Amino acid sequence: MTLVVVSNRVARAKPNEPMTGGLAAALLPVVENSGAVWVGSSNRVRDGSQSEPFARIESLGKGALALLDLPAAHYGGYYEGFANSALWPALHSRPDLIRVSQDDYESYREVNSFVARALMRFSKPDTMFWVQDYHFLALGGQLRELGVEHPIGFFLHTPWAPHSVMASVPHHRALIESMLAYDLIGFQTEEDCGNFAGYLTLELGLPVKNGIVHSRFGLTRLAAFPIGINVDGFAAQAMRAASHPDVSRLRKSLHGERLAIGVDRLDYSKGLLNRIRAFDRLFEIQPSLKRTVSLLQIANPSRGAIEAYGNLQCELAQLVSDVNGRHGEVDWTPIRYLNKGFSQTTLAGFYRSAQVGVVTPLYDGMNLVAKEYVAAQNPVDPGVLVLSKFAGAANELTTALIVNPHDIDSMARALGMAFAMPLPERRLRWEAMMTKLQAGNIQNWFESFISALESAHEMGRAASEEPRADAESPSPGAVYQWQATSTALH
Numbered sequence: 001m002t003l004v005v006v007s008n009r010v011a012r013a014k015p016n017e018p019m020t021g022g023l024a025a026a027l028l029p030v031v032e033n034s035g036a037v038w039v040g041s042s043n044r045v046r047d048g049s050q051s052e053p054f055a056r057i058e059s060l061g062k063g064a065l066a067l068l069d070l071p072a073a074h075y076g077g078y079y080e081g082f083a084n085s086a087l088w089p090a091l092h093s094r095p096d097l098i099r100v101s102q103d104d105y106e107s108y109r110e111v112n113s114f115v116a117r118a119l120m121r122f123s124k125p126d127t128m129f130w131v132q133d134y135h136f137l138a139l140g141g142q143l144r145e146l147g148v149e150h151p152i153g154f155f156l157h158t159p160w161a162p163h164s165v166m167a168s169v170p171h172h173r174a175l176i177e178s179m180l181a182y183d184l185i186g187f188q189t190e191e192d193c194g195n196f197a198g199y200l201t202l203e204l205g206l207p208v209k210n211g212i213v214h215s216r217f218g219l220t221r222l223a224a225f226p227i228g229i230n231v232d233g234f235a236a237q238a239m240r241a242a243s244h245p246d247v248s249r250l251r252k253s254l255h256g257e258r259l260a261i262g263v264d265r266l267d268y269s270k271g272l273l274n275r276i277r278a279f280d281r282l283f284e285i286q287p288s289l290k291r292t293v294s295l296l297q298i299a300n301p302s303r304g305a306i307e308a309y310g311n312l313q314c315e316l317a318q319l320v321s322d323v324n325g326r327h328g329e330v331d332w333t334p335i336r337y338l339n340k341g342f343s344q345t346t347l348a349g350f351y352r353s354a355q356v357g358v359v360t361p362l363y364d365g366m367n368l369v370a371k372e373y374v375a376a377q378n379p380v381d382p383g384v385l386v387l388s389k390f391a392g393a394a395n396e397l398t399t400a401l402i403v404n405p406h407d408i409d410s411m412a413r414a415l416g417m418a419f420a421m422p423l424p425e426r427r428l429r430w431e432a433m434m435t436k437l438q439a440g441n442i443q444n445w446f447e448s449f450i451s452a453l454e455s456a457h458e459m460g461r462a463a464s465e466e467p468r469a470d471a472e473s474p475s476p477g478a479v480y481q482w483q484a485t486s487t488a489l490h
């Protein structure tokens with residue numbers, strides 16, 4: 001079997017550079033070891049979308065990276081436009097932030113179709129395609145139109161919002177219906193999977209039974225595959241990182257102060273404003289913590305050309321400056337705020353230096369930082385994770401201090417509890433989280449998706465060869481909606 005993994009963002013194996021997001025960070029170790037070809041954007045564009053797609057091939061572990069120059073005329077409309085100003089806000093339940101045009105949608109489809117054509121070069125008799133994330137909802141359908149009959153799987157790294165929110169995306173029906181060309185659609189959580197099934201039923205009139213849906217493409221299986229990390233690798237990195245210059249400088253600067261750490265892309269989904277407000281409140285309700293604790297907040301700029309991101313950067317800088325101005329002292333800064341990224345090795349050392357990890361998204365597919373913080377702790381003196389109930393990671397890391405990021409007062413109290421938590425409780429909570437992380441590590445995630453994709457494809461083939469005695473006839477509404485959707489597609 002030859003595996004071809006496709007994502008917009010790919011990672012190159014450069015140990016001293018920051019990872020751009022969790023998708024690239026998570027996939028790198030498993031893709032390197034699998035011998036797969038990983039196809040994605042080169043971060044360069046090229047004129048002429050009708051020309052033969054150009055891929056630069058680099059080696060990556062046992063496999064290869066194929067870097068595509070995406071069409072210049074469509075890149076902005078695809079990435080900043082439809083993917084990150086329509087799909088991303090909707091998937092994170094912020095339909096109020098949707099800002100897209102018809103041109104953006106057309107660019108999104110153009111780029112999907114361009115990538116589909118580029119993939120044909122990697123299509124061999126035993127190829128299996130695994131498409132990643134919301135940038136490529138339409139790719140499976142486009143591969144099928146090009147005649148691909150191989151297994152094609154899809155994994156969504158973000159949440160999937162309830163039907164009423166997803167219905168606010170322009171062209172949602174055509175796009176989501178085309179996703180049924182995938183043999184297997186994987187989600188981070190059962191809730192996301194349920195929301196997707198709800199959309200199919202309510203909007204397209206397609207019933208989902210035992211995680212299976214039948215459509216004009218055949219059979220599609222839906223299931224949750226919570227993504228993990230390389231737990232042992234991260235723990236080992238954290239042990240070694242103490243001598244790293246940035247890590248030792250951080251430790252020396254603390255002078256006995258206890259540290260909380262937050263590490264996020266600068267994104268409105270990450271709950272950064274709420275987090276800073278909770279620290280503000282903490283210093284008001286527990287003034288004894290002034291000068292004894294501080295927050296190191298790494299907020300790596302992301303998608304800066306999009307207005308909502310630029311606005312957030314300004315608002316956050318203003319809030320941090322206000323909180324530091326009000327609570328700070330000549331020799332103490334409550335919030336150390338950095339707009340730059342660090343390598344994962346350095347981050348591992350930072351996590352281990354911090355008594356509290358703060359992960360408070362308003363919505364997050366998984367949030368690997370939460371998992372990395374836990375894996376990096378010293379087993380004899382572990383820190384405490386304060387985790388939003390709206391991060392996918394909260395389904396597994398149930399012994400973290402789970403918070404509601406909209407409730408600033410209770411978040412402030414949870415932060416106070418985290419700093420005060422006695423060692424035996426910290427250890428019990430941490431050990432339970434490590435057990436969960438080990439069980440769902442990245443290798444298991446990778447293998448379980450591939451094996452489920454193989455069986456979903458086989459099941460689909462078998463079903464297509466048999467008359468569907470078990471299938472229910474669709475309701476009249478479903479037939480009508482089906483035709484409407486198909487027209488929109490072609």
Ligand SMILES: O=P(O)(O)OC[C@H]1O[C@H](O[C@H]2O[C@H](CO)[C@@H](O)[C@H](O)[C@H]2O)[C@H](O)[C@@H](O)[C@@H]1O
Pocket residue numbers: 009020021022023024026133134157158227302303364365366367368
């Ligand atoms: O590629 P960018 O536009 O710079 O954004 C970075 C990535 O952000 C999102 O990451 C998601 O994937 C993580 C791993 O599964 C998950 O933990 C996190 O909750 C998600 O936000 C996005 O989905 C990726 O496509 C981006 O590459």
Ligand SMILES: O=c1ccn([C@@H]2O[C@H](COP(=O)(O)OP(=O)(O)O)[C@@H](O)[C@H]2O)c(=O)[nH]1
Pocket residue numbers: 017018019020021022023025026263264265298300340341342343344347366367368369370372
């Ligand atoms: O300065 C930084 C900030 C983050 N990361 C990595 O970026 C990923 C962020 O993934 P997460 O799932 O938390 O969020 P996303 O950014 O994908 O939404 C994690 O693996 C981090 O280790 C990094 O390498 N350097």
